Amino acid sequence: xxxxxxxxxxEQWVCPNDRQLMLRAKLHxxxxxxxxxxxxxxxxxxxxxxxxxxxxxxIHRAExxxxxxxxxxxxxxxxxxxxxxxxxxxxxxxxxxCGEVFGLLGSSSVLCLDCCMKVCTxxxxxxxxxxxxxxxxxxxxxxxxxxxxxxxGAWFYKALPKHIRPIKDSILDNRKPVIERGEQLxxxxxxxxxxxxxxxxxxxxESDGSDAELSECSSDRKTFASETNQRRDSESxxxxxxxxxxxxxxPTRGNVHIESPSSLVSEQSSSSSFNPGxxxxxxxxSRTLLTPPALSRAGSLRSSSTSQKSxxxxxxxxxxxxxxxxxxxxxxxxxxxKEEEPDVEGYDSDDSTTLGTLxxxxxxxxxxxxxxxxxxxxxxxxxxxxxxxxPMDHNGLSDPxxxxxxxxxxxxxxxxxxxxxxxxxxxVWSETLTYYGITDEDMVRKTLRISVCDEDKFRHxxxxxxTRIPLKKLKPNQTKNFSNCLEKQLPIDKTDDKSLEERGxxxxxxxxxxxxxxxxxxxxxxxxxxxxxxxxxSDPxxxTYLKPDENKKSKHKxxxxxxxxxxxxxxxxxxxxxxxxxxxxTLEVTVWDYDIGKSxxxxxxxxxGINASGERLKHWFDCLxxxxxKIERWHTLTNELPGSGxxx
Amino acid sequence: MASxxxxxxxQKDSAEQNFDYMFKVLIIGNSSVGKTSFLFRYAxxxxxxAFVSTVGIDFKVKTxxxxxxxxxxxxxxxxxxxxxRTITTAYYRGAMxxxxxxxxxxxxxxxxxxxxxxxxxxxxxxxxxxxxxxxxCDMEDERxxxxxxxxxxxxxxGFEFFEASAKDNINVKQTFERLVDVICERMSxxxxxxxxxxxxxxxxxxxxxxxxxxxxxxxx
Numbered sequence: 006x007x008x009x010x011x012x013x014x015x016e017q018w019v020c021p022n023d024r025q026l027m028l029r030a031k032l033h034x035x036x037x038x039x040x041x042x043x044x045x046x047x048x049x050x051x052x053x054x055x056x057x058x059x060x061x062x063x064i065h066r067a068e069x070x071x072x073x074x075x076x077x078x079x080x081x082x083x084x085x086x087x088x089x090x091x092x093x094x095x096x097x098x099x100x101x102x103c104g105e106v107f108g109l110l111g112s113s114s115v116l117c118l119d120c121c122m123k124v125c126t127x128x129x130x131x132x133x134x135x136x137x138x139x140x141x142x143x144x145x146x147x148x149x150x151x152x153x154x155x156x157x158g159a160w161f162y163k164a165l166p167k168h169i170r171p172i173k174d175s176i177l178d179n180r181k182p183v184i185e186r187g188e189q190l191x192x193x194x195x196x197x198x199x200x201x202x203x204x205x206x207x208x209x210x211e212s213d214g215s216d217a218e219l220s221e222c223s224s225d226r227k228t229f230a231s232e233t234n235q236r237r238d239s240e241s242x243x244x245x246x247x248x249x250x251x252x253x254x255x256p257t258r259g260n261v262h263i264e265s266p267s268s269l270v271s272e273q274s275s276s277s278s279f280n281p282g283x284x285x286x287x288x289x290x291s292r293t294l295l296t297p298p299a300l301s302r303a304g305s306l307r308s309s310s311t312s313q314k315s316x317x318x319x320x321x322x323x324x325x326x327x328x329x330x331x332x333x334x335x336x337x338x339x340x341x342x343k344e345e346e347p348d349v350e351g352y353d354s355d356d357s358t359t360l361g362t363l364x365x366x367x368x369x370x371x372x373x374x375x376x377x378x379x380x381x382x383x384x385x386x387x388x389x390x391x392x393x394x395x396p397m398d399h400n401g402l403s404d405p406x407x408x409x410x411x412x413x414x415x416x417x418x419x420x421x422x423x424x425x426x427x428x429x430x431x432x433v434w435s436e437t438l439t440y441y442g443i444t445d446e447d448m449v450r451k452t453l454r455i456s457v458c459d460e461d462k463f464r465h466x467x468x469x470x471x472t473r474i475p476l477k478k479l480k481p482n483q484t485k486n487f488s489n490c491l492e493k494q495l496p497i498d499k500t501d502d503k504s505l506e507e508r509g510x511x512x513x514x515x516x517x518x519x520x521x522x523x524x525x526x527x528x529x530x531x532x533x534x535x536x537x538x539x540x541x542x543s544d545p546x547x548x549t550y551l552k553p554d555e556n557k558k559s560k561h562k563x564x565x566x567x568x569x570x571x572x573x574x575x576x577x578x579x580x581x582x583x584x585x586x587x588x589x590x591t592l593e594v595t596v597w598d599y600d601i602g603k604s605x606x607x608x609x610x611x612x613x614g615i616n617a618s619g620e621r622l623k624h625w626f627d628c629l630x631x632x633x634x635k636i637e638r639w640h641t642l643t644n645e646l647p648g649s650g651x652x653x
Numbered sequence: 654m655a656s657x658x659x660x661x662x663x664q665k666d667s668a669e670q671n672f673d674y675m676f677k678v679l680i681i682g683n684s685s686v687g688k689t690s691f692l693f694r695y696a697x698x699x700x701x702x703a704f705v706s707t708v709g710i711d712f713k714v715k716t717x718x719x720x721x722x723x724x725x726x727x728x729x730x731x732x733x734x735x736x737x738r739t740i741t742t743a744y745y746r747g748a749m750x751x752x753x754x755x756x757x758x759x760x761x762x763x764x765x766x767x768x769x770x771x772x773x774x775x776x777x778x779x780x781x782x783x784x785x786x787x788x789x790c791d792m793e794d795e796r797x798x799x800x801x802x803x804x805x806x807x808x809x810x811g812f813e814f815f816e817a818s819a820k821d822n823i824n825v826k827q828t829f830e831r832l833v834d835v836i837c838e839r840m841s842x843x844x845x846x847x848x849x850x851x852x853x854x855x856x857x858x859x860x861x862x863x864x865x866x867x868x869x870x871x872x873x
Contacts, residue, residue: 028764060709060740067712070727074675151844156674160843161749161780 609642
């Protein structure tokens, strides 16, 4: 208070020092402003919660009264608009309100003081204006206009109702007719309303540039403009405030007037604000002006936060769509592209040791012509992002399984597979896969390829790593353990594929019976036949010929074994022939896939005789040299047979 | 029209709009000069000798009948202590009239009238009317501020002047009635002096209405 007096002192009083000292003596505040400020600061901070609750209850009560008042003003404006819209005359030759025609036979007319329109004496109100003795007339519309002006307090707040009232009425919640009328009026009066808004915008830009960018309703904008104008006038006049003639102020400043104390109360409790002088009070007043924009800014932050939340589900949906697209695309790939794509992945890896390790053991049972492959376990790397590729599994784990191939001659007949283990990078299969019909020749020539793959339900299986073992390293009947590092996939040698294609294996027994004076041919079984049917199997049977055969009497057929690639026939056929003639003959054995209603499919064949080579020639010679002894051998079926027709 | 209004808005609305004007009035002054007692005497016709300091702000509503008009008064009572200053000054802007009060038995409260006057000019509308009231005039034996000094100060500041007593109900009603009268006078003056600007502002809607009316003529 002393500082306040100090501020006004410069303007009005001649002897500031004397008055200042006198007041300080009476207020017992000592001679130091610092001491006084400290005391004021301490008091300002001491606003208790009980006091705040009391103040808030009063503010709440005032807000309710203000709401009732706004409804009342809205009704006044609505009534005035109804009167105005019900006018029927043109105000020149007719009465403005009732439309009665003036003239010699009609009623007399009077001129309205405000709108300068003619009305009849019934629709006008006589009034004495100012000091003039002559009576003045007002039409009922203008008279009602003045009453609304008085009753709403617009005369005090310098706001004309016809410019502000309809917009304010449109925000009333529980009055639909007012809302409808509010929507109509701005259209009819677009010019003055636009002018008013332009005016307030100019003022806002003058006061603060950042305020102009805030999105506010027009009423609030007018309120700030008028308050800023009021502040400027007060400051410029040095305490002697002149009457501003602004026509764009709004009675809704009452709302701001109610809201500001709430902010001030919270400000009072949270900070140590005090008013040591007039200038500080001016600053505090400006802070009050800026409080609603802060609230508006907080609202916009909340809305932007909401929009960020709404983007989340969309982003997830897009990711799901990407996964589906990749799944569809993957299934559409042809087999050759499947083989090429793992190569691309292989080239991306920098270090082969990072593909993991595999523990397995191999045993060649020479007597049974069987190769036993025991897949023990593996240690796989964590799948990582490759260039432009996604991880193998979203959960960071794999579903690994192991494939075995005998190279060369990669066909379905010699491919074996373990079961798939789910969600693990350290799978333990402990599974033994066995190749049958493996001859010593195969052990010298063949290579075993072991591949570890990741099975995916929606996409093609991913290649993880592979290792290759030349079978000649193995010694017969000795189990050898391996713990190899997995390597990237090597390109498949296609040259071997162009030669005779293997179609599986067949075990044949031969014996020349001296007693019967003929050749006994035994079809024991087949192994790893090529699949000729769509279900991945064949329905194999075997035919045998002893050629040359002019009469085709030497044809023998086994029974058909349904749906198997490893059939067991165990059938013997007898060919009556002299021993001296046997050396000139050739035994042809062919394997077929039986199909109902269609021609049977040729799977593979083999021939034994003096013209044969390799294992087959040896088998034939052993039969000739060892009479009456049954000799069993495995033979590889090939896809072509010289001199053999494909006709069944 | 009145009966239509009554039937249309119901009983409560009729009671609510059972007044012509609404004025907001603010009582300010030093602490313990008797602002709250003055308000209670006028609104409730009661008096409590015990002093209870007002916390922040409070208001009461009273409807009076003056000059053939029903006027609803919302009278705000403010705390005079310094610590509530930022709260009370926020309500200056909405007030149409002020009662600036001092205690005739307290020299400090009279000396502070000048400062309160500066605050009114700083925070309120220029249209606001101010009455200077010296309270506790019943305590003549302890008077330290002569009535003549109060009147001279009010003339200097341009305010009306009253000496009143909330305890003995002296000049309480007269003070409020006088404040209402000066507010009504100001309202009439404002209405008449605003005729040129009012007429000027009305040119806008008329100009916008004429095309509409000519459109109607074309339709005819």
